Amino acid sequence: MMKQLLMFTKVMLILLLIATTIPMAELDKSANAFSNQVIRQGAIGDDVIELQARLQYLGFYNGKIDGVFGWGTYWALRNFQYEFGLDIDGLAGSGTKEKLVSASNYDKQYVKNQINQGNSFTHYGGTDLSQQAPANNSGSNQNDGNASSGNSGGTTSANVPSGFSENDIQMMANAVYGEARGEPYIGQVAVAAVILNRVESASFPDTVYGVIFEPRAFTAVADGQIWLTPNETAREAVIDAINGWDPSGDALYYFNPDTATSPWIWTRPQIKKIGQHIFCK
């Protein structure tokens, strides 16, 4: 009886030991690993950088480690899930992340340094990391990390809506700011939507630049106000319009009734008024 009790306490003690050490070990391992989020396609940020670096370590991902979960990352993740017998869903959930963390190493310091220096680099396993980056920062491609548009987490690429480049967005933001900076937000989205409706329309030029710079089309272009530096709001309005929001109700024209000089514009069928602008067909 006494012996049994001793045995029992021994087992309990061992169990207790195991119970306390295991989570410690696990905690240690995942200390600088992923946050809790499920990472899905389209996401940006530090978790994506880690995901790409780890997938590259294992040889699944050959693209650039840029912190944007695009198609390349998506296929790499699915191949990883396939090889490791996980559900192939293209989502980095807790199960996938655990497998990934235990199968690969992630040299966060190295990756972050390379990104901050704007180098092109790789993070393959089995090769010395020092051979996977330029010998020393040549200083030629200095990238101050979150240079453009307040990007979070030092990513080096950005998502842009399909069919448009960052420069296209910038130029449209210029036009929207020049034309409608005093207007409410939806008024700005509507002006951007009118530009896009014109691109689609058969009676106007077929490119965004053609529409913006068409002679006498926009007053802000004719008097040079288009060259004012636009704010974030104008940019966001442009992205909304490109992504399919059209508060103008499919309008092709708009005008400010207080300042409009052409009597012709009053003959257009009016759809609605937003802020100071009347939008018409």
Place this chain on the structure above:
Amino acid sequence: MLKGILITVLSVGVIGTAVWGYQEHREKNAILINAENNYQRAFHELTYEIDVLHDKIGSTLAMNSRSSLSPALADVWRITSQAHSDVGQLPLSLLPFNKTEEFLAQIGEFSYKAAIRDLDKDPLTDEEYQSLQGLYKQAADIQSELRNVQHMVVKNDLRWMDVETALATNNEAADNTIIDGFQTVEKTVEGYDETDLGPAFVSMQKKDENYQYLEGKEISKKEAVSEAKKYAQSPDDVKATVAENGEGSDYGFFSVSLRSPKESIETNLDITKKGGYPIWLITARGVKQQKISLEDAHQSAVKFLRDNEFEDLDLFESVQYDQMGVFTFVSKQDDVRIYPDSIKMKVALDNGQILGFSAEDYLKSHHKRDIPQAVLAKEEAREKINSQLKIMDDRLAIILNDSNEEVLCYEFTGTLGEDTYRIYINSENGREEKVEKLQNAEPIYEDVV
């Protein structure tokens, strides 16, 4: 007396000169701005066309059928000649545009010859395919160079007229950043997508259908407000204003604006008169810090759709822009994706609030469809695809083809090199209805020079 006359005459003269001078100055400025705008248009259009060109060539690489290759090549040829004319309108012959012009001439010649040839009898040879690949790479290089210069032009507010004036006055010391830019910029970048907005976008012609499928009776202004409050999930004390659509609109709607008295946040939405469905909704507020993941935001978008009885929708695309998540949903019937019925949603990544909702395409085209049985088997359709493409995924989908008809297609997603393509094969006759190169992330251009 004489003095008085003299003074009057002189002062009239001085004022006259001043007025004349001012007018001249204004005219000169107006003309300068005009000329500048022309240069800007030519330059930006050129970069845009090179973008498009790069993608179109990329798509032709993934094409298989002759019937889609010929029109695609003709399209390449058309864009080439446009780009050529834009290069010609730029003011500076001394700029290193030689490379661009050479490239345009090459691709123009290639695409013209291939497009007019009967590709059924005389298909592209392996060498030709390789030279097309070479041109694709070259297009990527030129695209990235031009993008970088464009970024500089926009960012630093550079004026072509300044360069021109500097050259005209032979002033070497003037700021020639544009010229320098063209000479220094040399970087490698990935491409990006085409003008084609993808299958979930409905083209203008199709848009004129005016909500023929909507059910329900006409609603009143008052009902519009209560519907609006429901969709905006706004508190009861919100202040609402309603306006009816103008006479120029093709369809009836109410524009509702909701403003909560405490915060100065405004939600605007348009609601159809028939049935009271939300066409679009926008809540304008800034989002400072990301606190939830894109996946959490996705869940909150799904919940919104479920709560508001938008059913049988499938997530098609999720994209994060700074602190916003944008999601595209398309409807699904009998396990077939219906791309014309699309809903877009914008979710704040700080608390998961729905900041935007756009269902115009969905409301205009959603109805119960009679989906035919696919005539071709999946394997047969698969054989129609360019063998270079590595197919990763497939499904059945209804898309709008070039002639704006809804067709049932096999959708294959596959990779070719670094790029991912989506290819639609008509399930009835095996026609290659659409080949799309999917968007890659765009590198953030540094402030070079």
